[in-house]
Amino acid sequence: MTCMLCPRNCNVDRDKNKGVCLASNTLKVARASLHFWEEPCLSGDDGSGTIFFSNCNLKCVFCQNKDISLGHSGKEITIDRFSEICIELQNKGALNINLVTPTHYIKQIKEGLIKAKEKGLIIPVVYNTSSYENIISLKELDGLIDIYLPDLKYYSNYYANIYSHAPDYFKYASLAIKEMFRQVGKPIFNDNGIMIKGVIVRHLLLPGLEDDSKNVLKYLYDTYHDDIFISIMNQYTPVTTFKNPLFLNLNKKIDDSVYDEIINYACDLGITKAFIQEGETQSASFIPEFNNEGV
Secondary structure, X not given: OOOOOOOOOOOOOOXXXXXXXOOOOOOEEEEEEEEOOOOHHHHOOOOEEEEEEOOOOOOOXXXXXXXXXOOOOOEEOOHHHHHXXXXXXXXXXXXXXXXXXXXXXXXXXXXXXXXXXXXXXXXXXXXEEOOOOXXXXXXXXXXXXXXXXXXXXXXXHHHHHHHHOOOOHHHHHHHHHHHHHHHHOOXXXXXXXXXXXXXEEEEEOOOOXXXXXXXXXXXXXXXXXXXXXXXXXXXXXXXXXXXXXXXXXXXXXXOHHHHHHHHHHHHHHOOOOEEEOOOOOOOHHHOOOOOOOOO
């Protein structure tokens, strides 16, 4: 069958050709380990069991994980092996299974999660995505995902086009988040403050895009109010030097004063259910080493 999983609608047979995501029909994973730098209600003290998938259907010029998003790093595995990795992370004490950039492997992940649950997987499953999703594909996961962790990168089609080559990003991302919320509903936490159900929408600030960030936050609050959490992130780290005039603003980190302005704007909107970042988060040291650990 040809691939129409995401809004790219490449219509290619991934056993023979590659679409925009550059993935085949075989799962490719670059790292599976306990991760301690997600939102506190996901990582806790014991860590989130993150599985980093190789390749990506969104082509962000500023990508900080190019080794995996372009498929350079990673190891091909079977669906059975994926289910085993889930159990191994659970046995290590992971608070959840965190599927990072999973969009292009939805069908394999669905089968693997069913197998893992048959083998005894009981911890929540997190779907960690850019949100460039087709609703019909997300519906395949209904009942298998407990927590959705989507990005909402842009409000503006212009920025989505020049930075991620996806001029229709907001249209699809906003519909995807609506479907995610339909599936899992309002946030639920256990007695230790760890999320076991719900939606956390992430927004990464980019230098020079302050007005767009404000539009993203206003849209989310106007649409969902206190029924979701919003994670406002200042951790953008330049990993390359841009010479294209369109991208010169991406050659710097987010100024503290700009981040404070965005946080104050969020507070003025009435946002209270939010995560903010403090301390030194703008560092390449926060980018994991994609060395096939745990794969």
